[in-house]
Every structure is written in C-alpha cells, then in structure tokens.
Amino acid sequence: MTISRRQFLELFRNSAAALGVGAVNLSVLEKALAQPGGPTVIWLQGSACTGCSVSLLNRISSTSPSTTADVLINIINLRYHPNLMAAAGKSAAAIAEEIAGGSGHILAVEGGVPTAFGGAACWAWTRADGTDVTFQQAVTMLAANAAQILCIGTCAAWGGIPAALPNPTGVRSVREVTGRPTLNIAGCPTHPDWIVWAIGQLVSGAPISVDSYGRPAALFGKTVHELCPRREREEASTYGQDYLCLEELGCKGPSTKGNCPITLWNGRANWCCDSNTLCIGCTDPAFPFTNLRSKTYAIDD
Amino acid sequence: MPSTIKIDPVTRLEGHLKIEVTVDGVAGAQKVVDAKATGTLFRGFEAILKNRNPLDAPDITQRICGVCPVSHGLAASMTLENAAGVTAPDNARIMRNLVLGSNFVQSHILHFYHLAVQDFVSGPDMPPWQPNWAADKRFDAATSGVLVSHYVQALEMRRKAHEMGALFGGRLPHPPAFVPGGFTTTPRPERITKFRAYLAELIAFINNVYLPDVGALANAYADYYSIGRGHGNLLAYGVFDLDGAGQSKLLRRGRILGGTGSALAVDPKAITESVTYSWYSDTTNNLSPSSGVTQPVYPKGGAYSWLKAPRYGGASRRKGKRVTVTPGAPYETGPLARMWVNGEYTRGISVMDRHASRAQETLKVAQAMDVWATQLGSGPVYQQYVTPTSASGFGLTEAPRGALGHWVDISNGKIGNYQVLTPTCWNASPRDSAGVPGPIEQALVGTPVANLDEPVEVLRVVHSFDPCLSCAVHVMRPAEGSKIFALGHYHGEDEVHEHTHSH
Numbered sequence: 001m002t003i004s005r006r007q008f009l010e011l012f013r014n015s016a017a018a019l020g021v022g023a024v025n026l027s028v029l030e031k032a033l034a035q036p037g038g039p040t041v042i043w044l045q046g047s048a049c050t051g052c053s054v055s056l057l058n059r060i061s062s063t064s065p066s067t068t069a070d071v072l073i074n075i076i077n078l079r080y081h082p083n084l085m086a087a088a089g090k091s092a093a094a095i096a097e098e099i100a101g102g103s104g105h106i107l108a109v110e111g112g113v114p115t116a117f118g119g120a121a122c123w124a125w126t127r128a129d130g131t132d133v134t135f136q137q138a139v140t141m142l143a144a145n146a147a148q149i150l151c152i153g154t155c156a157a158w159g160g161i162p163a164a165l166p167n168p169t170g171v172r173s174v175r176e177v178t179g180r181p182t183l184n185i186a187g188c189p190t191h192p193d194w195i196v197w198a199i200g201q202l203v204s205g206a207p208i209s210v211d212s213y214g215r216p217a218a219l220f221g222k223t224v225h226e227l228c229p230r231r232e233r234e235e236a237s238t239y240g241q242d243y244l245c246l247e248e249l250g251c252k253g254p255s256t257k258g259n260c261p262i263t264l265w266n267g268r269a270n271w272c273c274d275s276n277t278l279c280i281g282c283t284d285p286a287f288p289f290t291n292l293r294s295k296t297y298a299i300d301d
Numbered sequence: 302m303p304s305t306i307k308i309d310p311v312t313r314l315e316g317h318l319k320i321e322v323t324v325d326g327v328a329g330a331q332k333v334v335d336a337k338a339t340g341t342l343f344r345g346f347e348a349i350l351k352n353r354n355p356l357d358a359p360d361i362t363q364r365i366c367g368v369c370p371v372s373h374g375l376a377a378s379m380t381l382e383n384a385a386g387v388t389a390p391d392n393a394r395i396m397r398n399l400v401l402g403s404n405f406v407q408s409h410i411l412h413f414y415h416l417a418v419q420d421f422v423s424g425p426d427m428p429p430w431q432p433n434w435a436a437d438k439r440f441d442a443a444t445s446g447v448l449v450s451h452y453v454q455a456l457e458m459r460r461k462a463h464e465m466g467a468l469f470g471g472r473l474p475h476p477p478a479f480v481p482g483g484f485t486t487t488p489r490p491e492r493i494t495k496f497r498a499y500l501a502e503l504i505a506f507i508n509n510v511y512l513p514d515v516g517a518l519a520n521a522y523a524d525y526y527s528i529g530r531g532h533g534n535l536l537a538y539g540v541f542d543l544d545g546a547g548q549s550k551l552l553r554r555g556r557i558l559g560g561t562g563s564a565l566a567v568d569p570k571a572i573t574e575s576v577t578y579s580w581y582s583d584t585t586n587n588l589s590p591s592s593g594v595t596q597p598v599y600p601k602g603g604a605y606s607w608l609k610a611p612r613y614g615g616a617s618r619r620k621g622k623r624v625t626v627t628p629g630a631p632y633e634t635g636p637l638a639r640m641w642v643n644g645e646y647t648r649g650i651s652v653m654d655r656h657a658s659r660a661q662e663t664l665k666v667a668q669a670m671d672v673w674a675t676q677l678g679s680g681p682v683y684q685q686y687v688t689p690t691s692a693s694g695f696g697l698t699e700a701p702r703g704a705l706g707h708w709v710d711i712s713n714g715k716i717g718n719y720q721v722l723t724p725t726c727w728n729a730s731p732r733d734s735a736g737v738p739g740p741i742e743q744a745l746v747g748t749p750v751a752n753l754d755e756p757v758e759v760l761r762v763v764h765s766f767d768p769c770l771s772c773a774v775h776v777m778r779p780a781e782g783s784k785i786f787a788l789g790h791y792h793g794e795d796e797v798h799e800h801t802h803s804h
Contacts, residue, residue, distance in 0.1 A: 047344050049771050050315045051367020051474040057411075058460050058473070067460075069453050072429065079428040082312050086419045086433035088760055089308035095432075114344075117599055123317060123341035126309035135342075161349065161364045168345025189367060189474050239485040240683040265472035266464040269495075270486075275471030275478045277485035280360055282475075293356040293480075 039203060040105040042080040042096060042142060043152070046122050046135040047162040047171050048111025051189040052153040053083050059192035060267045071196060075203060076106070093125040096138065103145035106202060109156040109182075112163055112171035113139055121169040136177060143178035148202055150183050151175075152195060157184035157214065158285045165290070175214070184214040186258070188282035193263050194219050213285050215257065224253035224279050227261040240276055250295045252281035303334065306756050309341075311763055313416040315368045316770025317341040318729065320741075321605075322759055324750045333759065336738065336745035338729045340608045340770050350719040355381055355688050355711050358719065359479045362707065365721065366771040367474045368411075371404040371466070372700035373721075374479030376707040381481035384694025384711055385686065388545045392682045393483035395673050396469045398541050398551075399496065400476055401698075402670045403466025406503055407459045407473075408701035408767075409636070409663040410511060413656065414455035417764045420757055421518060422448045434755035439521045448517075451510055458506045465499035468492045482686030488677035497674050500667060507664045515660040519653050529652040529762040531744030533560030534630050535638035536613065536727065538567065538706065540699035541669065551669050552662075552699065555642035556613070556632060560650050564642045569697070569706070572722075575610040575628050575733035578603060586734050587615060587626040606731040610739060611722060628733040633740040634703030634724045635766060636662045655765040690714050700724050702767040725769045741766055 045053070057068050065071045072078055079085075080095050087095060099105050114121035119134030126132050143149055154160040156174050163171035175182045185194050198216060201208050209217045225231055225247070236244035247254060256279055264271045272279050280292045291297040302325075309319035323335040346365055350358060358377040363370035375397055382389060389397070422445050423438050424430025440448065463473040469486045470476030478485040486492075519526070539554030555564030573587050580599040598604070615629035632638075633650075636659040640646035645665070646658040688711065695708045703724025710718040730739035738746070741763060750756045 045317075047342065049364050049367040049370075051364065051370065054367045054474050057456060058463050060460060060464075067456065069456050073425075073427070077428055081429050082310055083315065084415065085312050085429040086424060086431060088310065088312045088434075089306075089756075091432060091434065091755075092310055092312050114342075120599065121343055123319070124310070126307050126319065130307065132309070161346075161361060162344040164349045166348055168348040169343060171344075188364060238683065238685060239480055240483065240487060240681065242487050242489070266467035267460070269464040269467040270469075270471050272471050272477045275469070275476075275486040277471055277477040277480070280477065288357070288361065291354045291357060292360050294354050297354040297356075 038074070038076040039147070040099060041076045041078045041108055042099050042105055043078065043082070043108040043110065044080075044124065044135065044138055044142065045082050046109065046111030046139065046156070047114050047169065048153070048155050050083060050110075052110045052187070052195075053081070055189035056192050056195050058266055059196055061193065061196070065196060065200075068192070071199065076199060090126070090128050093127055093133075096125060096142070097127065100141045100145075104147045105142070105145075106148050106150060106199075107139075107142045107146040108150040108152050109139060109174045110152040111135075112155040112159045113174060113177045114162070114169040114171050115177070116168070116170035139174060139177055143174070143180050146180075148183065149174060149178070149180055150185060150198060150202075151214075152185055153190045154186050154188045154282060154284075154287050157182065157186055158287075160188055161288050164288050182214055183208065183210065183216065186213075186215050186220065186283035188287060191260070191263060191265065211257070215283070219259060220257040220283060222257065222259065224256045224258050224260055224273075225251075227259060228253055228273060229261060230273060236276065242276060244276075246273060246276070246278050248295075249278060250293055251278040252284070253279040256281040256284050258283045304753055306750075306753060306759070308756065308759060311760065311768075313419065313764065314768045314770065315366065316768075318763070318768055318770045320745070320759060320763055322745055322750070322756070324753060324756075331750050331753070333745045333748045333750060336742040337605050338608075338731065338739060338741050339606045340729060342770065343607050346721065347719050350716050352715050355384075355709065355714075355716050356481065356686070358707075358709065358716065359481070360475075360477070362721065363475045363479075365723070366700075366769055368408055368769055368771065369404070369700035369702065369705075370474045371401045371470065371476060371479070372698060372705050373707070374476060375401055376696045376698050376705050378479050378481045379696030379698065380694045380707040380709050381686070381688075382694070383696055384692040384709055385481070385689050387482065387684065387686065389483040390681045390684060391545060392488055392677055392680050394542055394545060395677055396484045396486060396488060396682070397479065398673055399670055400466045400470040400478070402541065402666045402673075403462050403470075404473065405666045405701050406507075406663055407462035407466070409659050410455050410459045410462065410506075412659065412701075412767045413511065413515065414452045415459075416767070417656070417761075418448060418452065418518075420761045420764060421522060424449050424452065434757050436752045436755040436757050444517065448514060451514060454506075454510065458503060461499055462503055465496055465503070468496050480683070480686065483681070483683035485683065487682055493674050493677055497671060500671050500674070504664070504667050504671070507660070507667055511663065512660050515656050519657060522653065525652040525761065526649055526654065527651060528748055528758070529655075529744040529765055530560075530650045531633060531740050532631055533650050534558055534632045534740075535560075535641050535650070536567065536632035536634045536704055537639045537642045538697040538699055538704040540639070541666070551666070552639045553643050554697075557638070557641055558630065569695070571614045571629065573612055573615045573626075573629060575612060577734040578731040579606050579609045580604045581609065587617075587628055608726055608730050610730040610733040611727055612733050626734070628735050628737070631730065631733070631737060631740050631743070632727055633744075633766070634727045635659075636701075638703065639699065652761055652765040659767070688714055700769070702769050703727065723769070728766045729768055729770065741768070
C-alpha cells in the first residue's frame with residue numbers, strides 16, 4: 001500500500017519521537033505538505049562509479065535544503081535515478097521515455113559517454129518492445145528538450161578517469177556528444193553542496209556565471225591553494241605531518257579550482273589536505289592527468 | 302507456456318545490470334526456470350593504469366566504485382606494499398580498518414534501507430519512491446510507515462558513517478589518505494573522540510532499528526528463507542587485519558562447498574575464468590587469470606555478458622593432443638560468506654539469510670571498531686614508500702559486498718600490468734564453459750513469480766546479493782589483441798599459498 005504525504009509525515013513524527021530524532025528532519029517533512037512539486041529531474045549514470053550520487057547523499061547544511069531527503073521531498077521532482085528510484089525494468093524505462101518525449105526537464109548526467117562499439121560499452125535501458133537503448137542514445141534524446149543539462153562530476157563534464165589515456169571505450173563529455181552547453185559541477189566525486197547549490201540556482205531562476213570550462217564561478221573561482229589555511233606553513237617532507245603545506249610533495253592545490261578548504265567535506269569532518277595528503281586535482285578538466293602523486297613522473301618517458 | 306521477462310535497468314544497485322528470466326509453470330506455480338545476468342558497462346581501468354606511476358593506483362582504483370572505494374584504496378595499498386616487501390605501521394593498519402569499517406556500516410545500511418527495502422514496502426506518494434510495483438506488499442500501514450520513516454533516518458545514519466570515516470580518511474567517497482607505506486592522517490585525540498561518538502550513535506541505530514527491522518522483514522517474508530539459495534558455495538578472502546602481517550583477521554579467509562562442512566583453504570591459483578558466454582574469444586577459455594589473454598568478440602553468438610565467469614578449483618585432462626578443461630565451481634561472495642566462514646552465521650543460504658547476516662556483520666564490525674579506536678597510539682602512521690623498479694604483488698581483502706583482489710606487475714618503475722577481480726564478478730557471472738550458471742543466475746532458478754508484469758520476487762533475489770556493477774564491469778577493455786580481463790601474473794606463489802593457510 002502506498003503512503004500519502006500526510007500519513008508519511010505523521011508516521012515519521014510518531015516514530016521520530018520514539019527514536020529521539022531531532023527537529024530538523026521534522027521541519028523537512030512539514031515543508032513537504034506545503035510544496036508538493038518541483039522541476040522534473042532525470043539523473044542518468046553512464047561511464048561512472050556512482051561516487052557522485054553517494055556524495056550527494058552526504059549533504060548536510062544549516063541552510064535549506066538541509067539534507068538529501070529535503071532536496072528530494074521539497075525541491076525537485078526526481079523522477080528517474082538508477083540508485084534511488086523504486087521502479088525497475090520496463091516501469092523505469094517507461095518513465096525515462098516519457099520524460100524524453102516531453103520538455104523542460106533538468107537532465108543530470110553522472111559519468112562520461114562511451115562511444116566505442118557504437119555506444120554498446122554502456123546501455124541505459126530496454127524498451128517495452130525489447131530494443132536496447134545505449135547510454136549515448138539516452139543522453140542524446142534527453143538532452144534535446146532539456147531546460148538545463150547538469151554534468152554531475154568530472155566524468156560527465158570532461159570524461160574524467162574513464163577517458164584517461166588510452167581512453168579504452170572512447171569516452172566523450174556530455175557536451176561533446178550532445179552539442180549542447182552543460183553546467184559542469186566538477187569533482188571526483190563532486191561535493192554535495194556544489195550539486196545542491198546548482199540545483200537551488202536553477203530552481204530559483206538565478207543566473208549562474210561560469211568559467212571558460214563551464215564551471216560555476218561562485219564555486220570554482222579560486223584555487224584550493226589560495227584558500228588553503230596551510231599555504232603559509234612550512235613544507236611537509238613526507239605524509240603524516242600535521243598542519244604543513246603539501247606543495248613540495250606534489251599537491252595540485254595551486255593549479256586546482258575549488259572551495260574545498262572553506263566547505264570542507266562530510267559535514268565539515270575533514271578534507272583532503274587536512275588529512276595530510278595531496279589535493280589530486282579532481283575538479284580539473286585534465287584530471288587524472290598523467291600522474292596524481294608525483295611532481296616529476298611522466299607517463300610516456 | 303514459458304514467458305521471458307527482461308528487467309533492464311535493475312535499479313537500486315550500483316552500476317548497470319540487466320536480468321532476463323524465463324518463467325514457466327512448475328507443479329502448478331509460475332517459477333523462474335532460467336536466468337541470465339548481463340553487465341552492461343565497461344570502462345577499462347587496467348588499460349588506464351598501465352604505464353602510470355604505481356603510486357597512482359590507490360586513487361585510480363578507488364574510482365572503480367564510489368560505493369566501495371575504501372576497499373579498492375586498501376587493496377591497492379596492500380598490493381604495492383606486497384610488491385615492495387614493506388608492512389604498514391600499526392597506526393596505519395588500524396586507521397585503514399576504521400575507515401573501511403565505517404564504509405561497511407555505511408554500505409550495509411544503505412543497502413538495506415535504500416536499495417532493498419522498497420521491494421517489500423511502498424514509499425511516500427511521490428518520486429523517486431513512486432511508481433513502485435504494488436505486488437506482494439505485506440506490511441500493514443503502521444508498519445510500512447515506520448519502515449519508511451526509518452528510510453529517512455537511515456539516510457542520516459549512513460551519512461554519519463561517512464563523516465565518521467572521513468575523520469581519518471580525509472573525505473568519503475574516495476578517501477585520499479590511503480597510500481602505500483601507511484596512512485597520511487594522524488590519530489589526533491579529538492578525532493578519536495569524535496569517531497567514538499559517531500560510532501556510539503550508529504551502534505544504537507544498528508541495535509535498536511536496523512536489526513529489529515530485518516527481524517520484522519524476516520517474520521513477514523519468512524518464505525524468503527527458502528528462496529534464492531543458489532549453488533550454496535561461499536567464498537571469503539577475509540578482512541580487517543588484526544596484526545601487521547594479516548595473520549589474524551576479524552573475518553577469516555575460507556570457502557564453503559555445497560553449504561556444508563567446515564571452511565576450506567583458499568588458493569588464488571585455483572581460480573580460472575570461462576568466456577564461452579562472454580564477449581571474448583573462445584581461444585582464451587578457462588585460463589588461469591595469471592596467464593589469461595583475452596580478445597573481445599562483439600557481437601558473439603551465444604554470448605550475453607561483458608563479465609567473464611570466474612570459477613574455483615577446475616581441472617584439465619590431456620588425452621593425446623586434446624586437453625579437456627573442466628571449469629571449477631561458481632562461488633557466492635559477500636557478508637553471508639564471511640559470517641559463515643567465521644562460524645557466526647550458518648542458519649541457511651537464501652534471500653533472508655543474506656539480509657540477516659549482513660545486519661549481524663554490521664554490528665560485529667561496528668563493535669570491533671570501538672576497540673580498535675582505543676588502540677591508536679603515538680607511533681608512526683607512514684614509512685617512506687620507495688617504488689621497486691621491477692616487482693609483482695597482490696592484495697586480497699573484502700568490499701562490503703564480497704571478496705576483492707588486486708594484482709600488479711611493476712616494470713621500469715611503472716605499472717606494467719594491473720588486474721582487479723571484484724565480488725560482483727563472482728556473484729553476477731554468466732554461465733561457464735560447462736554451461737553452469739553464475740551465483741545470481743542459479744539463485745533465481747525456482748523463484749516464484751506471481752505477476753509477470755511486476756516480477757518483484759526477481760528483484761528481491763538479485764538485491765539480496767547487493768550487486769555492485771560499477772565494480773564488476775570495469776575490467777574489460779576492447780583494445781585489439783590485448784589482455785582484457787585477467788587476475789594476472791602474480792608471482793611469489795608460495796607466499797600466496799602460505800597466506801592462504803594463515804588461519
């Protein structure tokens with residue numbers, strides 16, 4: 001049996017009281033009664049690792065929407081997401097085909113687009129008539145009438161690790177495959193606050209200025225090093241040294257755009273450089289470069 | 302008359318999986334009589350790793366899977382340390398265990414509440430929870446509501462498990478603190494305190510919510526104790542080293558044949574791979590992965606998956622010029638295999654036993670972490686790692702969803718060859734050269750299907766394995782004439798053997 005929104009809230013309120021769950025979650029659900037809908041979002045996964053979707057689930061903020069549940073219940077109408085949707089098989093495929101036949105949806109793409117084997121390196125779904133739809137075909141058809149295309153993570157934006165030399169499956173970016181501009185929410189994985197920020201801007205109709213790589217300037221305007229609290233510190237000589245600058249070990253913070261030192265990661269628990277390790281440049285269009293952990297290594301010497 | 306059902310995409314798992322089942326009347330009931338599992342994405346990580354700096358392997362291989370990156374980061378670090386003959390300091394071993402354990406807790410909670418439970422309970426009346434198949438939802442409204450509210454609470458709990466792991470890992474997913482030679486984070490006292498506070502909350506959730514909910518599911522769907530058994534073969538590499546050499550582990554290495562008997566030794570040399578039903582040249586059939594050379598053939602008659610079929614314990618027999626190879630047995634891997642090999646869960650092998658053993662393992666790992674956190678000391682976390690010019694190594698560990706192995710050849714200081722064999726390669730494999738189905742395929746046979754339009758019973762069986770196709774299908778690459786899928790070239794075989802018998 002299906003639970004109505006109102007039942008959902010009341011049941012949640014009762015069990016939350018029993019479990020001692022805080023007020024934040026209840027406010028999330030109360031808003032759901034007031035705002036029954038949002039823009040349709042279809043989230044596709046291609047040559048990807050699911051890491052950006054997992055990262056989105058880690059959203060926690062003192063500002064609304066506070067959590068992923070808040071986003072799903074109050075902000076967007078997430079009709080298709082391979083990891084989260086209840087529907088499967090032809091029921092899921094029918095949703096995607098219906099959205100593709102309409103317009104005005106937000107297309108979120110996680111992962112690059114493999115073009116080898118005529119796209120058969122990645123399939124999206126099987127139609128009711130039994131024909132298989134490649135991920136390349138799915139992205140192409142859903143991009144055509146999308147109001148906006150979000151590239152969730154470095155793979156969708158520029159190919160990322162699956163497109164690294166020798167690019168075994170001919171991975172292309174969503175922009176290359178569709179010929180349409182994309183808003184590139186970079187990162188491997190991308191930060192949940194960056195995804196939610198972009199969705200918030202789109203939903204509210206606020207303009208988004210982007211850099212020459214299609215990344216929001218508000219998020220990727222400065223280098224990690226410029227924002228890093230360790231930049232004036234002594235140089236670390238090895239891993240495992242607290243509060244020292246990692247530039248001499250090969251940190252890519254000086255050339256990598258991102259506000260990680262300010263947002264931090266995982267509810268502000270930590271971030272790469274504060275675990276005494278390198279920024280490996282995961283928001284860069286050239287990621288993963290020819291090396292990640294050395295200042296001198298060349299892949300083809 | 303038999304009907305064929307295709308489920309594509311199989312949602313609520315990681316990666317891309319297609320399931321095709323044939324349903325027919327068996328003794329008056331509609332049941333699955335045949336099943337095929339197809340992995341539908343490949344990326345080619347081994348080709349990407351070749352010629353790179355070996356130090357990149359932990360970062361690159363973590364991106365195989367955003368749900369089990371910690372296991373790949375650990376396996377790669379162990380593999381490079383094995384190649385160089387070095388052992389990580391105790392503090393590093395413990396912090397690795399804490400980050401890995403955090404991700405086990407995160408992944409198991411995510412699996413039950415966010416991937417599996419909607420096969421039994423219908424969620425709120427809005428996307429992405431609707432539409433949902435209405436078939437065979439047995440809970441009353443009050444119980445359904447409680448489970449759905451726990452879905453929301455579990456989102457918070459799995460997030461906190463990641464925050465807990467990030468205290469040492471740097472961030473999650475894709476923690477940057479895993480490096481050969483040890484770990485980069487220091488175990489500062491405030492981090493240990495925060496870690497244990499998160500853990501206390503998670504242990505309370507596991508005890509008070511997760512385990513009782515699995516119990517409630519088992520009561521309402523007790524028939525699922527006899528659905529989805531499969532071959533009954535269980536394989537675990539073991540995980541959570543309790544000493545520097547990995548001689549002692551929280552969860553032991555071993556295998557169970559036919560669902561009975563005590564745990565048998567695991568010898569990596571006994572693994573071979575069939576390609577009869579995979580899109581690879583038949584001339585490469587049933588090779589040991591250490592010598593496997595595979596060429597893609599696409600399309601190929603009869604083939605239906607990019608996955609090969611790993612098997613354990615095959616045999617070859619020569620008669621004149623003709624060599625007949627019998628592939629070994631298919632093995633299921635995952636929490637049930639680990640808990641069974643450890644002697645802690647032996648009730649049975651089924652859909653519900655997979656859920657129950659996974660929940661029990663979650664508590665076991667969480668409780669162990671609370672002890673490990675107190676064992677962190679002021680000693681070193683890292684010793685300088687020097688990449689050997691020429692060496693080979695391997696590392697065997699576990700992802701939340703089963704046994705994971707990495708193998709490397711280093712030549713001229715670069716990665717000459719890198720190979721990965723993931724848990725879902727075992728679980729979601731196609732048929733082998735003898736026509737024996739893979740573990741998920743076999744587990745589906747006999748599953749009742751009441752409504753051909755809403756085959757939720759099939760989803761329940763598949764989801765019970767917690768498949769992770771992101772992991773499983775990375776291993777093929779289509780470069781002509783090159784090796785596509787191989788465990789590859791591990792040397793120091795005596796050491797492998799000795800390691801196998803370390804328990």
